[in-house]
Amino acid sequence: MSKKVLVLAETREGALRNVSFEAIAAAKQIAGGGEVVAVLLGDSVSEFGAELVNYGADRVITVEHPHLKSYTSDGYGQAFMAVIEQESPEGIVFGHTAVGKDLSPKIASKLQAGLVSDVTAIEGEGDGAVFVRPIYSGKAFEKKTIKEGITFVTIRPNNIAPLAREERSGDVSSLSVDITNLRTIIRNVVRKSAEGVDLSEAKVIVAGGRGVKSADGFAPLQELANLLGGAVGASRGACDADYVDYSLQIGQTGKVVTPDLYIAAGISGAIQHLAGMSNSKVIVAINKDPEANIFKVADYGIVGDLFEVVPMLTEEFRKVM
Amino acid sequence: MNIYVLVKRTFDTEEKLVISNGKIQEDGAEFIINPYDEYAIEEAITVRDAHGGEVTVITIGGEEAEKQLRTALAMGADKAVLINTEDDLEEMDQYTTAYILAEYLKDKDADLILAGNVAIDGGSGQVGPRVADLLGINYVTTITDLQIEGTAVKIVRDIEGDAEELETSLPLLVTAQQGLNEPRYPSLPGIMKAKKKPLEEVEIDDLDIEEDDVEPKTETLEIYMPPKKAAGRILEGDLSTQVSDLVGLLRNEAKVI
Numbered sequence: 386m387s388k389k390v391l392v393l394a395e396t397r398e399g400a401l402r403n404v405s406f407e408a409i410a411a412a413k414q415i416a417g418g419g420e421v422v423a424v425l426l427g428d429s430v431s432e433f434g435a436e437l438v439n440y441g442a443d444r445v446i447t448v449e450h451p452h453l454k455s456y457t458s459d460g461y462g463q464a465f466m467a468v469i470e471q472e473s474p475e476g477i478v479f480g481h482t483a484v485g486k487d488l489s490p491k492i493a494s495k496l497q498a499g500l501v502s503d504v505t506a507i508e509g510e511g512d513g514a515v516f517v518r519p520i521y522s523g524k525a526f527e528k529k530t531i532k533e534g535i536t537f538v539t540i541r542p543n544n545i546a547p548l549a550r551e552e553r554s555g556d557v558s559s560l561s562v563d564i565t566n567l568r569t570i571i572r573n574v575v576r577k578s579a580e581g582v583d584l585s586e587a588k589v590i591v592a593g594g595r596g597v598k599s600a601d602g603f604a605p606l607q608e609l610a611n612l613l614g615g616a617v618g619a620s621r622g623a624c625d626a627d628y629v630d631y632s633l634q635i636g637q638t639g640k641v642v643t644p645d646l647y648i649a650a651g652i653s654g655a656i657q658h659l660a661g662m663s664n665s666k667v668i669v670a671i672n673k674d675p676e677a678n679i680f681k682v683a684d685y686g687i688v689g690d691l692f693e694v695v696p697m698l699t700e701e702f703r704k705v706m
Numbered sequence: 707m708n709i710y711v712l713v714k715r716t717f718d719t720e721e722k723l724v725i726s727n728g729k730i731q732e733d734g735a736e737f738i739i740n741p742y743d744e745y746a747i748e749e750a751i752t753v754r755d756a757h758g759g760e761v762t763v764i765t766i767g768g769e770e771a772e773k774q775l776r777t778a779l780a781m782g783a784d785k786a787v788l789i790n791t792e793d794d795l796e797e798m799d800q801y802t803t804a805y806i807l808a809e810y811l812k813d814k815d816a817d818l819i820l821a822g823n824v825a826i827d828g829g830s831g832q833v834g835p836r837v838a839d840l841l842g843i844n845y846v847t848t849i850t851d852l853q854i855e856g857t858a859v860k861i862v863r864d865i866e867g868d869a870e871e872l873e874t875s876l877p878l879l880v881t882a883q884q885g886l887n888e889p890r891y892p893s894l895p896g897i898m899k900a901k902k903k904p905l906e907e908v909e910i911d912d913l914d915i916e917e918d919d920v921e922p923k924t925e926t927l928e929i930y931m932p933p934k935k936a937a938g939r940i941l942e943g944d945l946s947t948q949v950s951d952l953v954g955l956l957r958n959e960a961k962v963i
Contacts, residue, residue: 458835458845483865487847490800490835499801499923502830515927522826524723525730528928568844568874575869583866589962613963631850631885632867637826638741638884646962656720664932667960669952675940683938685955687948697949702963705953 386512387419388536390476391468394423394437394445395484401433403586404480404540406440406547411504411540412478413441413548417511422446422472426464428454434557441548445557446472452564455571456484460564462491467562469496474535481539482585489539499531505544505643505664522637522660542586543643577632582616584633589615589646592635592662595622596651596672596691603629605695606650612702618642620658636661648698650691654679671695707759707854710814711750712807712821712834713778714740715771728929739774742822744781744889745882749852750820751782752887757854759817760784764810766803768792772905779900780892786905794910799922800828804836806920809913811841816877817857823848823881831881838879846874848883 390412394405405423412421423442425433427449434445448464465488469477477492479485481503493500506517508528516529516538531537584590591610593603603617610617618635619628635642637660647665652658654670654677662668663682670683671694680686687694717723717730718738724731739747750761762785763778765771775786789806791798811819819838824831831847838845850869851862857876862869864883892900910917941948956963 483848486831487835490804490832491839491845493801493832494804494836494839497801497923499799500830500832501924502800502832518829520827520829520929521717521723521730522829523932525725525929525931527926527930530925530927532923532925534923569846570873571870572873573871574865575871577868585866630867632864632869634884646956646960667956667962668938669956670938680938680940682935684935684960685952686938686940687945687952688940689945689948693945694949697946698952701949701953705957706963 387417388415388475388511389420389422389472390416390478391472391474392421392423392442393465393479393485393488394425394433395480395482396427396430396433397583401436402480402482403547404482404542405437407542407545408478408480408540409437409441410548411507411538411545412476414507414510415476415478415514415536415538419475420444422474424448424465424468426453426461431557431559438553438555438557439550442555444555447557447559448562449559450562450564452567457567457569457571458487458491459567459569461488463564464562465492466495468560471560476536479539481541485539489537493537496535496537498535498537500537500539501529501531502539504538504540507545519641519664523641523664524660541643543588577630582614584616584618584635584640584642587616587642587644589613590618590635590642590644590665591615591648591650592618592620592652593623593628593650594620594652595626597623597628600628602692605692605699609648609695609699609702612699612706613646615644620652620655649679649683650695652679653677654682707754707757707817708815709750709754709759709761710811710816710819711743711746711761711763711778711783712819712837713743713747713763713765713774714822714825715765715767715774716740716825716827723931725929725931730929737770737774739777740822740825742824742826742882742884745884745886746820746822747778747781747783748887748889749882753818753852753854762787764789764807766791766806775905776900777892779903779905780896781890782896785903788905788907790907790909794917795920797922798920799924800830800832800836801923802920804833804840806910806913806915807833807837808840809915810908811837818876819879821879821881823883834879834881843877843879844874845879845881846872847881849880850883850885852880852886
């Protein structure tokens with residue numbers, strides 16, 4: 386049976402997030418020939434509707450309200466439930482993002498529905514769809530299905546390929562929702578993530594460990610990351626030593642990332658760190674210690690001083706890019 | 707203040723994982739309190755010490771989870787509750803877990819409920835917000851700072867690396883993110899005292915729950931290890947050769963740049 390599937394599309398810093406295009410592709414697969422309807426919530430978001438259609442949404446519904454300017458689970462919850470009421474979907478896909486992680490359990494609870502979180506691959510389609518997700522911090526995987534009710538999943542950014550963008554046409558309509566009784570008031574957001582590249586969505590990550598030795602030591606890593614359009618991350622050791630903020634920590638406690646390219650500089654490769662990055666597509670390790678554990682998961686390794694190697698690498702990339 | 711902490715006993719992922727007959731082998735493995743739940747316990751104790759009241763830690767599981775509850779009591783929690791589902795429930799999922807916890811909590815008048823933002827085994831992060839929704843109270847996830855004055859609450863939460871400052875009020879459920887605090891180790895006197903602290907055991911029958919109410923909505927078909935990666939390649943030659951080789955390999959062989 387084909388399904389009608391809703392996708393929560395997200396914007397960040399005035400642009401649609403990649404994960405929203407990936408979510409549309411996932412929704413297509415779950416829909417099994419059914420309709421994919423993207424949902425945009427915010428204070429002014431209708432301009433993004435057409436692009437969601439270009440990435441494969443059949444239709445777009447926008448809910449605009451001043452109370453949706455910042456995400457709150459109450460505001461977004463009321464708006465999304467109103468869309469569900471109007472559309473009666475058989476499937477829902479969110480990105481496994483800060484918003485998706487926070488909102489999806491609430492919606493699932495209201496629908497008394499099962500929810501498969503943090504999906505990295507979908508096998509089969511329509512009613513036969515099976516969801517693959519990492520467990521034990523990526524040391525194992527499980528395949529899950531939803532036994533009854535709505536098919537509700539969140540997908541991990543950077544794992545499911547979006548559809549090719551092409552100029553398409555589809556209806557973009559707005560729904561007016563009364564949003565009341567917000568129990569949370571957002572006062573301020575302090576930007577800590579550098580250069581606007583989100584660690585969880587970055588295609589390239591340059592990560593440093595204790596071997597970076599100081600906060601200043603991260604400068605050459607940042608330079609390489611900037612050149613490659615990537616983000617800087619860190620091991621727990623580097624965060625504990627206060628070289629960088631905990632928001633950059635990759636590992637079992639910290640973020641789990643799956644970039645196309647992960648460059649680990651001065652990281653020994655403790656299990657705690659490997660749990661957060663070992664599913665990256667290509668791993669490069671740079672470490673002085675040839676016995677370092679990180680070389681066991683690396684595709685390519687250079688035994689050497691990161692303060693020599695990283696700037697040379699930046700230079701070399703600059704020549705060819 | 708009436709404070710509850712939702713705790714999960716988890717496989718220590720520093721351990722080597724072995725799968726046989728489609729199940730994670732638990733024999734002889736070390737189990738711990740989910741690390742994010744430790745932040746929640748620590749914060750609960752801190753809030754109680756500042757505002758008075760009582761901290762109750764709750765877990766769902768079998769007899770063996772008593773060990774993690776005793777650890778939480780040794781850290782400084784006042785009471786513990788084990789909801790023992792061992793004999794009643796074969797399969798559970800986040801829907802089930804949240805339902806049971808909410809049934810237990812619904813008449814407890816909790817002012818503040820804390821949990822970890824995610825468990826390092828299942829990794830879904832659903833249970834906290836689901837429980838809050840079932841109880842009809844507000845929730846804030848991945849918090850890194852908590853200030854309470856009367857019923858007014860100021861929170862800083864981590865949103866993908868950025869820090870969001872917000873205000874809300876009790877009653878409230880929060881989930882802990884790393885950076886919230888440094889969980890204390892149980893002291894020796896703490897461990898001695900914990901042995902005498904109350905640990906209540908309840909079963910599904912003691913709660914207002916029919917077994918049909920807690921049928922899981924999802925099903926696990928298979929658990930498996932990721933395919934082993936082929937051994938990597940350590941580059942050779944002088945450093946500048948290695949660096950230019952690496953750039954070539956990333957562009958032409960791995961095709962990631």
